[in-house]
Amino acid sequence: MRDLADIREEIDSVDKGILELFLKRMELACQVAEYKISTGKKVYDKKREEEKLDKLSSFVSDDFYVQAVRELYTQIMSISRKKQFAILRDNGFSFDSGFKRVDDFDFSDSIVCFQGVEGAYSQIAMDEFFKGKMKSSFHVDAWRDAMEAIVNGEADYAVLPIENSLAGSIEENFDLLSEYNVAIVGEQILKVEHALLGLKGAKIEDIKTVYSHAKAIAQCDEYIRTQHMDWDVKNLHNTAASARKIRDDQDITQAAIGSILNCKLYDLEVLEESIQDNKENETRFIIVSKDKKYKATASHISLCFEIPHEPGSLYRVLSNLMFNGINMNRIESRPIKGVNWQYRFFIDIDGNLNDEAVLNVLTGLQEECVSLRVLGNY
Template identity: 50%
Template sequence: MDLSTLRNEIDRIDSQLVQLYEQRMEICSQVAEYKIENGKKVFDKTREEEKLARVRSLTHNDFNSQGVTELFEQIMAMSRKLQYQMLESHGRTGRLPFIPVENLDTKKARVVFQGAEGAYSQAAMMRFFGERIDSIHVDSFRDAMSAIEEGSAEFAVLPIENSTAGIVSEIYDLLVEFENYIVGEQILKIEHCLLGVPGTKISDIQTVYSHPQSLMQSSRFLGGHSWQQISMPNNAFAARKVAEDRLKTQAAIASEYAGKVYGLEVLQKPVNNVSNNSTRFIIVTNQKIFKKNAKKISICFEVPHESGSLYHMLSHFIYNHLNLTKIESRPIEGRTWEYRFFLDFEGNLEDSAVKNALRGLREEASNMKILGNY
C-alpha cells in the first residue's frame, strides 16, 4: 500500500473511534443518571482498576498494553467529568463550608504579625488594614497562626512568597496544620537597606544580621564583602539587635522604616539583587469566609504515589476552563519522597466551574483542603 492509502485507512478507523466514543459517553450519561438517582459516588477506583486490567489483557504486546492503559485512563477520566457536570446540572452541587460576605469586618479587629516594630509584615498590614488598626506582634509564624486560632486576634499577616527568593515554605506547612484560611493578600515592594548605628562606616562592619530570605535577596551585595552573615527570625529583630548592641562592627539588612524605628543610619540602599523585588503577604483568619468578589482560590491536596496521578488532578482545571496560576509542592512529614501539592487558580467558590472542579478533586485526590478564596 502507498502512504495515501494507509492514511485513508487510519482516517476510517478514527471515524469509527469517534462514533464509538460518543456511544460510550451516551451510556456513561445513563450511568450518571442512575448514580444520581441512587446516591452513588462517581469515582469507583476498584471498578476502574478492574477495567484497566481487562483492556490490557486484550492487547498483544507491552507497547500496546501501555498505550491502551493511557487511552482508557483518559476515557474514564472524561466519563467522570461528564458525570460531575451532570451532578451540577441536577443541582447536586454539594455545600462548601465557606460563607460569602460583602466585606471583611475589620473595624474592631485585632491583627497579628510576626516580627517586631518596623517589620515588612507590619508595613503590609498597614497597607491592607490602614495605619490605625489595632495590632500585636509575635516572635514566630506559628505564634501568629495560634493567635488567630485561639481568638486573641482576628487576622494574621504572613509572608508567603518573594519574587526573588521564592516561597516561605513554613507558611505552606502551617496552612495545612492549622484550620485557618486565606481571605486576602497584599503585595509589598521590598527595598532592603544596610543599617548601622550612627557613625558606622561600611569598613567597620564585621557581622550582618537579617532574615535568611533577605540575606539571599541581597547575596550579590553581601558577596562583595567578607562579613559573617547571621540569620534572624525577622528583619526587624535584626535591626533591633544592632540598635541594642550599639556596636559599629554590626549591621542589619532591613527596611528604611525599621531603621527609623530603632534609630539606625542607612549606610547603603538598596542592597537587593534586583530592583523589582516584592513580597506577597496573605491575610489569614480562623473563619471559613470569602468575599463575594474574590477572584483567586488556593487549595492543597495529596495524590497517590503512582504514574499520572498529578496529571489527572490537573485535568479538572483544564476541563472546567480554569486558569491555574501557581503550583508548589512540599514534602509530607513522615512519608519519604511523597509530596503535598499547593495550587492557586482563578475563580470564585460560587462559580459552577469551580464547584465542578473541586467536586472532582475532592473525590479523586487525597486530603484535599480549600485554603481560601480571596
C-alpha cells in the same frame, strides 16, 4: 508503497469511526451517572477502572501498545468522570466549601497580629492591606504564634509571608496552613527594598558582621558575595529584630539588612540603599482568619490536597482543571509529616467559589483526592 493521500484518507475514516464510538461511550457514561445519582454511589470507582485497564491491555501483546492502551483509556475514563461530575452538579450535588459569601469585610473592630518586631516587613504589608481600618495590632515572635493567636481568639487576622519572587516559598507557612483550620481572606504583594543599616556615623568599611533573616540574606546574596565576602553574615528570625540588635549593641562594626523604615524606628542610618539582587524583588503576604468568608468579587482560590501514592494520580486530579477551563497559577508540594516520601499539594487557581466551573472542579477533586481543603478565596 501506498500513496500518502490514500493512507490519510483511511486514517480520516478510522478517526470518524472512533469519534462515533467515543460519543456513544460518553452517552453511556451519562446513563451511569444517572444510575449513581439514584443509588448514591460515588463517581470514581478505582477498582472498576483498574480492572477495566487490565482487561483492555491484555488484548495486546506488544509492550508499547500495552502502555498506550492503558494511557488512552485512562484519559477516556477521566473525561467520562468529568462529564459525570457535571451531571451531579446539575442535579443539585454541589460541593460545600464551608465558606460564606459576603459583599465586603468590615475591619473596624478587628485586631491584627504580625510576626516580628515593629518595623518588620509583615507590619508594612499589614499597613498596606488594612490601611489603618483595623481597631489595633500587635506582634508575635514566630509564625506559629500568629496562627495560635487566630485560633485562640486573641486576633481576628494575621499577616504571614508565603513566597518571595527571588527566594521562593516560605515552606513553614505552607505547613502551618495545613495544620491550622484557618482561611486565607486576602493577600498583599509588597515590593521589597533591602538596605544596609548601621549606627549613625558608621561607614561601610567599618562593618564586619551583618544580621538579618535568612530569606533577606539570600535575596542579597550577589551583593554580599561579590562586594563583601569578608563579612560575617548571621541569621536572625526577623529583619526588624536585626535592626533592633544593631541599636541595642551599639557596635559600629555591626549592620543589619532590612527596610529603611527601621532607621527611624531604631535610630539608625542607611549605609547603602537597594542592595537586593533583584530590583523587582517582591514578597507575597497572606491575610488569614478563623472565619471562613470570601468576597463576591474574589478571583483567586488556594487549595490543599493529598492524592493516592500511585502513578498518574496527580495528572488525573489536575485534569479536572483542564476539562473545566480553570487556570492554575502555581503548585507547591510539601512532605506529609510521619509518611516518608509522600507529599501534600498546594495549588492556586483562578475563580470564585460561586462559579459553576469551579464547583465542578471541586466536586471532582473531592472524589478523586484522599483529602481536599479550600484554604481561601480572595
